[in-house]
Every structure is written in structure tokens, then in C-alpha cells.
Amino acid sequence: MRSILKKSTTAGAAALSVLVVSACGEEDTSGEAYSPEGEEITLTLVAWDSELASTNVIGKVLEEAGYDVTLTAVEQAPMWISTANGDADGFVGAWLPSDMASEYEEYGDDVVDLGPNLEGNRTGLAVPDYMDITSIDELSSDVVDEIIGIDAGAGIMTSTEEVVETYDLDIEATPSSDAAMTAALDSAYNNEEPIVITAWQPHWKFNSYDIRFLEDPEGVYEEEEEIRTMVREGLEEEHPVAYEILDNFYWETEDMNEVMQDVAENDKDVEDAAQDWIDDNRETVDEWLETAEQ
The missing domain is CATH 3.40.190.10 (Periplasmic binding protein-like II)
Incomplete structure (x- = not known):
């Protein structure tokens, strides 16, 4: 430590x-x-x-x-x-x-x-408001190449790996860090490019960017924690x-x-x-x- x-x-x-x-x-x-x-x-x-x-x-x-x-x-x-x-x-x-x-x-x-x-508080997947998808089951490689996550081994990454399997997605969850994920969001957001990130609330990015959680019809993520x-x-x-x-x-x-x-x-x-x-x-x-x- x-x-x-x-x-x-x-x-x-x-x-x-x-x-x-x-x-x-x-x-x-x-x-x-x-x-x-x-x-x-x-x-x-x-x-x-x-x-x-x-x-x-x-x-x-x-x-x-x-x-x-x-x-x-x-x-x-x-x-x-x-x-x-x-x-x-x-x-x-x-x-x-x-x-x-x-x-x-x-x-x-x-x-x-x-x-x-x-x-x-809440965890899940989030996208910018300018993207026209509303649910995890709409995700595919035609939408994004990857889900940008945080540290490998974090609970939200384990849940996201389960999401990929449960929804049979043809994209992977890529570990990074809180800072790297936010930097990727900032770059994509400023260019109005598609991006999907692991997200949790509270987090300042919900105040600074117009982003929203995707619906999770299979209930992999807890709605409220x-x-x-x-x-x-x-x-x-x-x-x-x-x-x-x-x-x-x-x-x-x-x-x-x-x-x-x-x-x-x-x-x-x-x-x-x-x-x-x-x-x-x-x-x-x-x-x-x-x-x-x-």
C-alpha cells in the first residue's frame, strides 16, 4: 500500500x-x-x-x-x-x-x-444523450467497438463482463481507469462520437456531460445501491x-x-x-x- x-x-x-x-x-x-x-x-x-x-x-x-x-x-x-x-x-x-x-x-x-x-447510488453503462440507443440490448459492434471500463477486478467490471455474456454482445469490456475512461468520454463527447462507458452515480461526469444510463432489461446491474x-x-x-x-x-x-x-x-x-x-x-x-x- x-x-x-x-x-x-x-x-x-x-x-x-x-x-x-x-x-x-x-x-x-x-x-x-x-x-x-x-x-x-x-x-x-x-x-x-x-x-x-x-x-x-x-x-x-x-x-x-x-x-x-x-x-x-x-x-x-x-x-x-x-x-x-x-x-x-x-x-x-x-x-x-x-x-x-x-x-x-x-x-x-x-x-x-x-x-x-x-x-x-447506481452503477451501469452510460452513453451521451446524442446517441440514439436507450437499452443495453441495442448494443453491438455496429454501435461501438468496445465498452470502456475502469480497473480490472472492480465490481462494476465483473458486472459488465456478465452483461456482455448475458446479452450475448459482440463487443468486449476494456479495463482502464477512472481517469482514462473519463478522458475517453471527453474526447468522444467533444466530437459527438459514439462511446459506451461503465458508469456510476454519484460521479461528477453526470453534471459535466449530458449522459444517461442505458436500460438494463435483464437486471444485471442493481437499480439502486x-x-x-x-x-x-x-x-x-x-x-x-x-x-x-x-x-x-x-x-x-x-x-x-x-x-x-x-x-x-x-x-x-x-x-x-x-x-x-x-x-x-x-x-x-x-x-x-x-x-x-x-
Whole structure:
């Protein structure tokens, strides 16, 4: 795993402290206090635009509570593995029930599922509005040469390979990356050329381009999914403030899209876009920071 962001800014951190609780559940009479100040938290993520947005936002909120936060980009399976074996404290990018179904089945019993932090997300195939097809069963090599996808091994790529088989398509799904797929979309869109991409919402490209999902009459893709927060076992006992903030974390599709679009269209660093969103949504962030340990 490689660290992409190491955050240690603690200026203005919230003054949070809790009494240490003994194993039997009673207060420690020594009066020793737990404070998040300077405690280390590691979050992992897949470097998709959506997860860069959400992880940077919640990372900065944890910093505000006093933690030193490290964000580490990994592939999809290692994101789950690192949390299951305790090398990472958690992640906020579990796309379920279908996109990361295999990882959830394998590692779900070894992590703590805090539930959705965003609901109503969706995956599928998308095309620009200027194309005259509306359904996956209209795809063929006469329409496009390939379906442009993202990282090999991502859940949406597995589903897309199933789509190719289920619909008996004479085109293939070509793995690339989020950035490469979006670049291909931009080039095709500007020249009004046909293109089919793997797509998910939230994603800023739905705000920046007139694109739409293709209908999926065979129901290979889930019509509606959710993004959940997963943390390691023992986090609640060792870092109760971080655990509760991560448990409180919940936002809407338009919130995530706002951060992503700020990065994509304003050429802003994702950390700066995350901080701007936090500054503009202080009431929501303060609700995440409200913990029983305050």
C-alpha cells in the first residue's frame, strides 16, 4: 500500500475527551482521560473520484476532532483486507449490495459494518444523450467497438463482463481507469462520437456531460445501491470518538458530486475541495462531530 496523503494538521481541533472505561464497564477512578489529540487513524480507499471526495472530507473532519489522519490508496480487495486484518482503521467506500459483493462475502464477518453513508447510488453503462440507443440490448459492434471500463477486478467490471455474456454482445469490456475512461468520454463527447462507458452515480461526469444510463432489461446491474462505512474490529474501544464520527457520517449524492465537480471543473486539489465543502456545510459537519464522548 502507498500513502497518498498524510494529514497531521491539528490546529483548532475540537476539545474532545472521554473517561477511560474499564473492561467491566465502570469509570476508571484514576481520572485518566482519553483525548483524540494526536492519535493516529488510517483510512484506505480506492482512488476513484467518488472515494477521493468522501475520504478526504471525512479525513478532514477526523482531523478537526484532533486525530492525525493518513489516507492510503489501494486496490479494491486490499482495501477490505487491510481493514479486516487491522492494518487500517476503516474505509467509507463499500459499494453494496452488488459492486463489492464478493469482498463483503469474504471479509464482512471480519469488519464492523456501520451502515450506509450515502444511499441511492447506481452503477451501469452510460452513453451521451446524442446517441440514439436507450437499452443495453441495442448494443453491438455496429454501435461501438468496445465498452470502456475502469480497473480490472472492480465490481462494476465483473458486472459488465456478465452483461456482455448475458446479452450475448459482440463487443468486449476494456479495463482502464477512472481517469482514462473519463478522458475517453471527453474526447468522444467533444466530437459527438459514439462511446459506451461503465458508469456510476454519484460521479461528477453526470453534471459535466449530458449522459444517461442505458436500460438494463435483464437486471444485471442493481437499480439502486448504497455506499457503506466499514471499520476494523476494536476501533470503538480504542478510538471511540473516531468510531462515532465515522458512524455519524452520512451525506447526499449532490454533496459528493459537489466535491468531485469542484476538483474536475475548477482544477482544485481534492483536499481543498473537501475543505471548501466542509466550510459551506458547517451544520452537517457539526452533526457528525457530535459524539457522546464530548
